[in-house]
Amino acid sequence: MSRSGMLKGLTAVLMTAGIVLAFTYAPTATRPNFSTGAMDPWPEFRIFFFHVPSAWVATLAFLVAMVASIRFLMARDRRHDDVALASSELGFLFCALALVSGMIWARHEWGAFWNWDPRQNSVLILLLIYAGYFALRSAVPEPGRRARLAAVYSIVAFLTVPFLVFIVPRIMESLHPSPIIKSGREGGVMDPKMRQVFFLLMAAFTGLYIWMLSIRTRMERAIRGVGSI
Amino acid sequence: MSWLRGAFAILAKDVRSEVRTRAALNAILLFAVVTLAMVSFAIGGFGLASEVHASLLWIIMFFASMAGLSRTFVVEEERGTVMALRLTAAGGQVYLGKFLFNLALLAILSLILLPLFQILLPIPRANWSLLLGGLVLGCLALAAATTLVAAIVSQAGVKGALFTVLSFPILIPVLVAGVGTTQKAMAVQPVSSASTEIQLLVSYTGVMITAAFFLFDFVWRD
Numbered sequence: 509m510s511r512s513g514m515l516k517g518l519t520a521v522l523m524t525a526g527i528v529l530a531f532t533y534a535p536t537a538t539r540p541n542f543s544t545g546a547m548d549p550w551p552e553f554r555i556f557f558f559h560v561p562s563a564w565v566a567t568l569a570f571l572v573a574m575v576a577s578i579r580f581l582m583a584r585d586r587r588h589d590d591v592a593l594a595s596s597e598l599g600f601l602f603c604a605l606a607l608v609s610g611m612i613w614a615r616h617e618w619g620a621f622w623n624w625d626p627r628q629n630s631v632l633i634l635l636l637i638y639a640g641y642f643a644l645r646s647a648v649p650e651p652g653r654r655a656r657l658a659a660v661y662s663i664v665a666f667l668t669v670p671f672l673v674f675i676v677p678r679i680m681e682s683l684h685p686s687p688i689i690k691s692g693r694e695g696g697v698m699d700p701k702m703r704q705v706f707f708l709l710m711a712a713f714t715g716l717y718i719w720m721l722s723i724r725t726r727m728e729r730a731i732r733g734v735g736s737i
Numbered sequence: 738m739s740w741l742r743g744a745f746a747i748l749a750k751d752v753r754s755e756v757r758t759r760a761a762l763n764a765i766l767l768f769a770v771v772t773l774a775m776v777s778f779a780i781g782g783f784g785l786a787s788e789v790h791a792s793l794l795w796i797i798m799f800f801a802s803m804a805g806l807s808r809t810f811v812v813e814e815e816r817g818t819v820m821a822l823r824l825t826a827a828g829g830q831v832y833l834g835k836f837l838f839n840l841a842l843l844a845i846l847s848l849i850l851l852p853l854f855q856i857l858l859p860i861p862r863a864n865w866s867l868l869l870g871g872l873v874l875g876c877l878a879l880a881a882a883t884t885l886v887a888a889i890v891s892q893a894g895v896k897g898a899l900f901t902v903l904s905f906p907i908l909i910p911v912l913v914a915g916v917g918t919t920q921k922a923m924a925v926q927p928v929s930s931a932s933t934e935i936q937l938l939v940s941y942t943g944v945m946i947t948a949a950f951f952l953f954d955f956v957w958r959d
Contacts, residue, residue: 581955629909637906644903647894653959657889660952664885664907667948668941671910675937679917 512722519715526709530557534705552616555609557706561713562606563631569599569717570634574666577659586732587725589655592662593645594724598717600638607631627684630672637665651732743826747834751809752841760812765805765842769850772797777857785858791919794854795912798875799905801846806883807900809835810891819891828954836884836946843876864922867931871918874938878911881945888956914938 537553540546573595580588610628611621622628644661648654677684755761776793785793813819822831851872854860860868883904890900914934921931928935 581952633906633909640903640906643899644889644893647899648892649894653892656955657892660956661886661889661903663952664882664945664948667944668907668910671937671941675933676910676913678933679913679937 512719515715515719515722519712519719522708522712522715526557526705526712529705530554530709534702535699537699537702552613555613557709559606559609559613560706561710562602562609564710565713565717566599566603566606566634568714569595569602569721570638570666570669572721573599573662577662580655580659581663586651586655587729589659590725590728590732591721592659594721594728596638596641596662597724598720600635600642602713602717603631603634603638607635624680625684626677626680629680630676633672634669637668641665651735740827740830741833743830744833744837747822747826747831748837748841751834751838754812755838761805761808761842762845764808765801765846766849768804769797769801769846770853772800773850773853773857781858787920787923788916790858790860791916791923793858794850794919795875795915797850797854798843798846798872798879798915799908799912801850802843802879802883803901803904805842806839806880807887807890807896809838809884810887811896814891823957828957829950831957832884832888832949832953835887836880836949839884839887840876840880843880847872847876860923862923862925864925864927867926867928868919868922870928871915871922871931871934871938874935874942875911875915875918878915878938878942878945879908881942881949882908882911885945885949885953885956888953892956910937910941914941 531554534554534557537550538547539550541548573592576588576592576595580586580592607628610631614623614625614628615621618625641658641661645654645658648657776797813822826834883900886900886904886907890896890903893899914937917934918931918938921934
């Protein structure tokens with residue numbers, strides 16, 4: 509079996525298992541009820557298994573897009589530009605998934621779909637940045653120049669991400685839970701079984717991203733090949 | 738030294754051609770004045786919370802700068818002088834010259850906008866050193882990012898709209914920090930209360946200028 513075939517199969521197995529196990533094997537999360545002192549069940553918490561891997565893949569995809577952009581500028585090989593475009597599109601998709609799943613969570617936990625929480629804002633701004641990236645690409649007809657300008661913008665845009673993710677939340681108050689895998693106040697929530705399912709789904713989402721990236725990159729390459737005939 | 742002299746020569750050239758036409762300055766200033774008038778007619782009669790007041794100042798600054806800061810590169814493309822500039826100066830010199838030019842435009846904008854703002858939407862009391870300091874740092878960050886985006890946009894198709902679309906998302910940290918400093922200044926808080934915002938503005942400017950020096954040649958040279 510080819511490498512991409514193995515990846516495809518592995519991703520399918522991991523994803524199916526992850527989705528099933530997230531609703532069956534992983535125990536329902538609990539949280540302390542401060543008025544009674546007992547532990548209340550917290551079923552909404554399950555969205556975490558899908559929300560966090562989406563956010564992780566979005567970050568990974570934008571990082572890959574930036575690295576591909578740098579490599580394009582250094583080598584001037586259009587194949588790197590294909591990867592940058594494909595990865596930006598996938599990052600956009602997974603970012604939107606993280607935003608929507610986060611909004612569902614926010615509706616349940618904080619009472620409204622949109623709370624102007626810095627995390628929500630930063631994800632929305634990421635979407636705007638990469639929408640700008642696609643707008644820029646569509647506004648430059650000449651392919652070589654398009655790739656060059658888009659690569660520069662992609663690098664500059666990625667440099668602003670640390671400001672949005674790490675510094676702006678220090679200026680504006682955030683309700684977003686701290687990374688739960690770490691120990692700490694919310695650390696008690698993560699049962700070992702939940703942790704296993706969580707890492708299984710992280711792997712499945714990453715595999716899905718790599719698989720989709722290879723399809724989208726090959727597609728872009730084929731389009732470029734047809735265009736040059 | 739001769740490298741710096743080249744950058745200043747580009748600044749001098751841009752200032753001279755701006756003095757002759759005043760295209761960018763007129764666009765920016767009129768935009769700012771018209772927006773300010775609109776805003777003050779709409780809400781001037783109400784007492785404004787310092788958060789709203791600070792946001793208005795920065796929104797006017799941002800939109801006014803979108804009206805004119807891309808001119809400096811777009812004009813080179815339109816007049817067909819871009820080739821001559823490519824031949825005579827290195828990329829970094831062009832960036833620095835244009836950055837200083839945009840900074841000068843923003844300085845003039847602030848000098849005219851702030852007194853008018855004070856007349857139409859008066860700020861009752863403020864920590865003025867924090868307010869002005871935040872404005873200066875904000876202008877630096879604004880100029881650093883928009884100069885690079887302007888160079889990108891000048892080579893693309895739909896320049897005007899694209900400049901805003903590409904600039905605003907990457908400028909949002911500046912907007913948040915700028916509004917933060919101004920709001921704290923209007924609440925008469927000490928400079929130390931805005932240390933996170935000030936650090937953000939300074940480091941953002943540093944990151945943008947450094948990135949621009951590395952990346953500008955890729956935008957500038959075909």
